[in-house]
Amino acid sequence: MDKLFLGVDFGGTKVNFTVMKGREFINLVKIRTGSISSVYDIVDKVSVGVERTGINKINAIGIGIAGMVDQIKGVGVYLTNLGKLTNVNLADTLSEKFGVPVFIDNDVDAALIAEKELGALNGIRNAVFISVGTGVGGGILIGGKIYIGKNGFAGEFGHITVRENGLKCNCGKRGCLETESSGTGIERYVRNRIKRGWKTKIDKIEAKRIAVFAKSGDVLATKAYQNAVHYLALTTGNLINIFNPEKVIFGGGVVESGLIVEAVKNLVSKYALPAFLKEVKIEKSILKGNTGAIGAALLARDRSSGKNIYIY
Ligand SMILES: [Zn+2]
Structure with missing residues (x-):
């Protein structure tokens, strides 16, 4: 049985x-x-x-x-x-x-764990997983095992500081990756600029909806996603330099917009060492x-x- x-x-x-x-x-x-x-x-x-x-x-x-x-x-x-x-x-x-x-x-x-057995990380020993949804989370695969650190917390990529004295984060710090690149970060980017008088056709301040407007050429929506991608590329480049992974996998709702992974790939060479980049594949998660x-x-x-x- x-x-x-x-x-x-x-x-x-x-x-x-x-x-x-x-x-x-x-x-x-x-x-x-x-x-x-x-x-x-x-x-x-x-x-x-x-x-x-x-x-x-x-x-x-x-x-x-x-x-x-x-x-x-x-x-x-x-x-x-x-x-x-x-x-x-x-x-x-x-x-x-x-x-x-x-x-x-x-x-x-x-x-x-699911990606490792059934998805994009099958057969991969060294990888970084970045989840971009309401927040930004992360996971680290080293030698085929999940690296959890001293207390179990390792891989909180969402709280890497990407902007000194940037926007306030839920964690209490300022300028975390999550404040710029999460779904809520993208929404906040749009909301703050509308308050300052930016013109946009965006009819609902919701990450998924903003992506629709970005694809149809709305300037504010496009900038919101470009901003998110910029900080994700910066972080991804730094993670590649630290871990020398075989793969970087992106998962989460915001990634489903189709506006993240290719754009990160185009920018990451600015931040990752060329020797590391030659070996690494940057992909979207397979499982949904x-x-x-x-x-x-x-x-x-x-x-x-x-x-x-x-x-x-
Ligand atoms: Zn934070």
């Missing part, structure tokens, strides 16, 4: 579930996150998802969660988008409730939709079998 692994992608607005059976991912379920004020709200949401998938025997659970986590201890250290919870013993609490081993990671690492949940199920499979997927 095939073992069953539950994968959960726990985001700030929705929670995606999938069940991995053999090589297949079945029982896709999506629910709303709703308000989260304690670890028990998270447990309740997972219970609802488990019920909806209709399975009664799981071997292990994997959760990819928006925030900073300690993968080894199974602790959600800073869950900024989930009721701002800190230091919650997520893996133990869920494990008690469901009677199976539970493993957690952040949502970007979960996506990286349920990537986080799929990666979380793979996380459950690998870690419950004792496989060491991390380097730190």
Whole structure:
């Protein structure tokens, strides 16, 4: 009998579930996150998802969660988008409730795990993953393992300072990559300039919609995306110089606009050393939709079998 692994992608607005059976991912379920004020709200949401998938025997659970986590201890250290919870013993609490081993990671690492097994990073040992959505996240693959650092937080590319004394970031610092290049950063760029009297045809200040106007030649929309791309290229070049990766993969909603990856490739030679650039491929992620949940199920499979997927 095939073992069953539950994968959960726990985001700030929705929670995606999938069940991995053999090589297949079945029982896709999506629910709303709703308000989260304690670890028990998270447990309740997972219970609802488990019920909806209709399975009664799981071997292990994997959760990819928006925030900073300690993968080894199974602790959600800073869950900024989930009721701002800190230091919650997520893996133990869920494990008690469901009677199976539970493993957690952040949502970007979960996506990286999925890409590594089924997508653009299959067979790749050294890579950098940059996720550009509402925020900017990152993951690092070294020697085929995920580099997590001392506390599990490594790869927060969104909070690399790209503009000294730049715009205020959610993290409290100024001038982070996320303030310029995330979906919210692109929206803020447009909003600030409209306030200053810029003329534009943009009818809704939403990253996806701004991309539509950029493609039809609206000057402000084009500039907003060019600004985002500029800082992504700068960061990508620096990451290439640090890690000498085989691939840099871009994922996330903003990348789906089609305005990011090729544009970054055109600019990155300004920042990366030529010898490094010759070897690196810069690509869009292959997997779509349920990537986080799929990666979380793979996380459950690998870690419950004792496989060491991390380097730190
Ligand atoms: Zn920041």
